Amino acid sequence: MNTCPLCHQDNATSFIRIDDFPLLLFPVSEYLKNKIEKKRLETYICADCNHIFRSPITEEDAQLIYNNYYAFYPFENLESMNEPYRIPFRRVFHDVYPTIQRPATLLEVGCGSSEQLGFFRTYGIKAFGIDRSVFVDKSSSDIISGVYEEYDFPHRFDTIVSRFSLEHLNDVHGFFRKVEQDLNADGVLFIQVPNVYAFAGSLIPLFLAHEHIHYFNPYSLHVAAVENGFQVVAAHYDGSQSIIFALRREDAPIRQRPMIIPKVPDGFYRDYLERRRVLAQDLTSVLSRTNHCYFYGAGLSLCWILYELKAMEKLVNVAVIDDNCLAQGKFLPHTSYRIANLEDAKFRKHSTMILSMNPVYHKNVISKIRASDFQGEVYNISNVGLSKLI
Ligand SMILES: [Zn+2]
Numbered sequence: 351m352n353t354c355p356l357c358h359q360d361n362a363t364s365f366i367r368i369d370d371f372p373l374l375l376f377p378v379s380e381y382l383k384n385k386i387e388k389k390r391l392e393t394y395i396c397a398d399c400n401h402i403f404r405s406p407i408t409e410e411d412a413q414l415i416y417n418n419y420y421a422f423y424p425f426e427n428l429e430s431m432n433e434p435y436r437i438p439f440r441r442v443f444h445d446v447y448p449t450i451q452r453p454a455t456l457l458e459v460g461c462g463s464s465e466q467l468g469f470f471r472t473y474g475i476k477a478f479g480i481d482r483s484v485f486v487d488k489s490s491s492d493i494i495s496g497v498y499e500e501y502d503f504p505h506r507f508d509t510i511v512s513r514f515s516l517e518h519l520n521d522v523h524g525f526f527r528k529v530e531q532d533l534n535a536d537g538v539l540f541i542q543v544p545n546v547y548a549f550a551g552s553l554i555p556l557f558l559a560h561e562h563i564h565y566f567n568p569y570s571l572h573v574a575a576v577e578n579g580f581q582v583v584a585a586h587y588d589g590s591q592s593i594i595f596a597l598r599r600e601d602a603p604i605r606q607r608p609m610i611i612p613k614v615p616d617g618f619y620r621d622y623l624e625r626r627r628v629l630a631q632d633l634t635s636v637l638s639r640t641n642h643c644y645f646y647g648a649g650l651s652l653c654w655i656l657y658e659l660k661a662m663e664k665l666v667n668v669a670v671i672d673d674n675c676l677a678q679g680k681f682l683p684h685t686s687y688r689i690a691n692l693e694d695a696k697f698r699k700h701s702t703m704i705l706s707m708n709p710v711y712h713k714n715v716i717s718k719i720r721a722s723d724f725q726g727e728v729y730n731i732s733n734v735g736l737s738k739l740i
Pocket residue numbers: 354355356357358359396397398399400401
């Protein structure tokens with residue numbers, strides 16, 4: 351049994367373990383593809399708050415990922431700027447903004463670039479950022495290059511924002527304690543993290559990555575906030591790929607009714623693991639009947655097939671297709687398949703295609719495949735498992 355880093359119960363058991371799992375899951379150049387380190391990733395789940403976590407990342411691995419490998423992530427790929435994450439965040443912020451003290455000051459922790467601060471400035475807010483990444487925009491005088499938890503600010507802020515950074519921290523409680531020092535008594539803390547509860551509900555087979563220490567569900571994030579004297583005053587997470595909380599101190603002069611955040615239903619993640627096992631079995635069975643297979647989508651589902659199922663080893667001929675021009679011509683770490691676009695793919699007879707991209711694109715992609723030379727069977731991976739489409 352392991353101790354849950356959020357609720358501290360000694361109630362955590364093994365969740366998913368992947369051996370030889372690359373420290374970067376993104377297409378890279380041919381030169382780099384075999385230079386990405388591989389390590390075992392072992393995760394645990396707390397029986398009490400259902401938080402999923404890995405053991406703290408070593409400083410050495412963190413350096414490798416953030417200071418070396420992140421250089422290969424194209425800037426446009428910044429998670430927090432993706433529309434499905436950006437729009438609901440801005441909506442929650444807009445709803446809560448009338449209750450924020452004015453003129454307001456704001457600090458965004460892990461801001462990446464000054465581009466995001468521009469949104470807050472449209473409200474007349476004085477916005478600053480802090481980011482530990484060596485790739486942070488150093489030309490902006492409003493962004494501090496440093497580690498938030500180690501930085502002493504000369505004044506408090508009315509608003510603190512953290513988007514997609516809590517899941518990277520070894521010590522979540524340390525973050526909340528620091529915010530406690532830096533936030534005005536009636537200030538608001540906005541947090542956005544990936545919603546792993548929604549990922550599992552959609553049967554996304556892989557949501558693990560070495561640099562993510564924490565895999566929050568709405569309840570586990572709420573547990574960490576409450577322990578540190580915060581309460582949720584606005585939230586957005588139902589059916590959404592991210593969890594967004596607006597939090598105030600329990601003892602804030604502005605009294606707002608705290609929201610009740612429900613626990614994950616009993617057996618939810620056990621069912622997920624079972625459905626994922628069936629998906630793996632179905633996929634392995636389809637792949638065992640073909641020699642030539644095309645994978646459409648070089649994202650996390652394909653990483654699951656490559657690195658956890660290790661399913662490609664038995665195939666004679668594999669090709670990987672992706673519509674993203676940033677991925678084309680590159681390779682997923684430790685593979686020999688150059689990522690192509692659909693138009694350039696040379697199709698063999700009696701082959702199989704697996705749609706391994708986000709299901710929201712399936713409809714569009716199916717019509718492209720029908721218009722191409724491809725003649726074999728097409729399967730997709732979605733929230734109901736593996737299905738044959740053509
Ligand atoms: Zn827990």
